[in-house]
Amino acid sequence: MxxxxxxxxxxxxxxxxxxxxxxxxxxxxxxxxxxxxxxxxxxxxxxxxxxxxxxxxxxxxxxxxxxxxxxxxxxxxxxxxxxxxxxxxxxxxxxxxxxxxxxxxxxxxxxxxxxxxxxxxxxxxxxxxxxxxxxxxxxxxxxxxxxxxxxxxxxxxxxxxGVDAAEFCHGFMPSPQWREAFFQANPGLVNKRLLLMPGRLSRWKGQLDFIALMAELRRRGIVDIHGLVVGSSDGAKQQYERELRTAVQAGGLQDSVSFLGHRNDMKELYAIADIVYNLSNRPEPFGRTVTEALSIGTPVIAYDRGGPAEVLRDCFPPGLADPATLATVTMDVLSQAPAIALKQHYxxxxxxxxxxxxxxxxx
CATH class of the missing domain: 3.40.50.2000 (Glycogen Phosphorylase B;)
Structure with missing residues (x-):
């Protein structure tokens, strides 16, 4: 054809x-x-x-x-x-x-x-x-x-x-060279459990909820974690990025949240993360980051709405949350992440x- x-x-x-x-x-x-x-x-x-x-x-x-x-x-x-x-x-x-x-x-x-x-x-x-x-x-x-x-x-x-299982293969581990370069550039992340929030910096994508989650986890005494916000803020979205950074400062989270910008090494970031998040505040049609992370074997937490919830119901039900239960679900997954089973149709x-x-x- x-x-x-x-x-x-x-x-x-x-x-x-x-x-x-x-x-x-x-x-x-x-x-x-x-x-x-x-x-x-x-x-x-x-x-x-x-x-x-x-x-x-x-x-x-x-x-x-x-x-x-x-x-x-x-x-x-x-x-x-x-x-x-x-x-x-x-x-x-x-x-x-x-x-x-x-x-x-x-x-x-x-x-x-x-x-x-x-x-x-x-x-x-x-x-x-x-x-x-x-x-x-x-x-x-x-x-x-x-x-x-x-x-x-x-x-x-x-x-x-569909996710390319050959690229995002289960159990993938970054090379020693990548790990060394990444942690040299981000020394504050060493020996921390990493919570990854990927996606364009846009209000509906839920980065403000992620920052609020980091503050709540600290309030509950979870201090060995670090949040990674990955995504660019092109054009009109730059004001939103400034709002996010202000929220981090207001919450005293400067040492707990990092903004990594646009990245071409998402596979490696999924692999080193303990949890990946999708917190869109309106139903998303699918959520590519969800299947990519699950394919590698990293737990995903998402709100129970739209396409991401559809994937989690099929492949990782313990990752379903809502704004009120987000911190509790995170603590449960951090304590013992259940098995992930990515279905063939993804x-x-x-x-x-x-x-x-x-x-x-x-x-």
Whole structure:
């Protein structure tokens, strides 16, 4: 098959990383993989792993982006993909407008993935216009059925986002060189139990809850712990980062919480952490960090809502919490972490197989 994936950019983020991984897996199975985006730091990896990248500014939420409908249609006519797979709303609009005016017998099949619980309006409704609609969790599938009456439930396929078990392998240990460099750069973390809070610095992601948790654990006499906040604060989110740092200072937690910024060594950080957290204050569609950490064998604690709760109910029920029980659940897991059993349907190999099967239905 000749598969085009279209998304805004290829920088950080779960959708972007998943697109790159899926492109690699398509190539491994003998298919042609092309990604259309505005570019970004992951383009080099994408191309090194065998996919082609075509740079178009399909990321801007502006009516001016409509000027790219015709160039995109010409691209589809010239390159003749079998599948066009859209992963975000602006690119989905551009792709759908280009696609719908192609002759029916000559146009590719259109697939969309709901990577989020999008706002319910005409702008988001384009994600329900694919010939097949992929929901990345049961929570997202139910959201689509409840809020998008134009989406035929028969076209929806539940395909969980999969973790690469070869990369995030169970029992992985960082190299001695990595450990030495990391703890030399962060000497205050030596001999501490590490609590890891990964995710973009955004208010809804729950970093303030994590800082409050660190304060509560100290109040309960748990002093051999250190919190690691991992994630960047691009653009408008810089004010939120300042708010987080102020909260750390106000709680007297300067020696108990560190901000590590954007990192490219998440696998190593999962491996040295005693617990990984997902504390989003609204339902998340999935939560990639949850399956990555569980795959390595590190316990995860998340609020009992949305996609992360779905994963924990399947694979690590003791990690389910709410704001009132967060500290108690943390202490229980620190005292004796129960066994983790990551189910087959959360693996990348399963995701790839189910997605290719969805393509083949259409072909």
């Amino acid at each position: 000749n598969v085009f994936q279209i998304l805004p950019e290829l920088n950080s983020g779960g959708v972007e990383r998943g697109t790159v991984e899926f492109g690699r897996e398509l190539v491994r199975r003998g298919h042609a993989s092309t990604v259309v985006s505005a570019g970004g730091r992951q383009v080099a990896r994408l191309e090194a792993e065998g996919s082609e990248h075509i740079q178009l500014p399909v990321h801007r939420k502006s009516l001016l982006s409509l000027q790219w409908v015709r160039p995109l249609r010409r691209l589809l006519v010239e390159r003749k993909p079998d599948i066009v797979h859209v992963r975000s709303r602006v690119p989905a609009w551009l792709a759908w407008l280009a696609w719908r005016n192609m002759p029916a017998q000559a146009r590719p099949h259109l697939v969309s993935t709901f990577h989020g619980m999008y706002s319910v309006n005409a702008y988001s409704a384009v994600m329900a216009r694919g010939e097949r609609i992929i929901a990345i969790s049961a929570a997202v599938r139910d959201y689509i059925i409840e809020n998008y009456p134009g989406a035929d439930p028969e076209t929806i396929r539940l395909i969980h986002r 693996l990348l190999s399963t995701q790839v197989a189910k997605t290719i099967a969805t393509y083949e239905e259409l072909l």
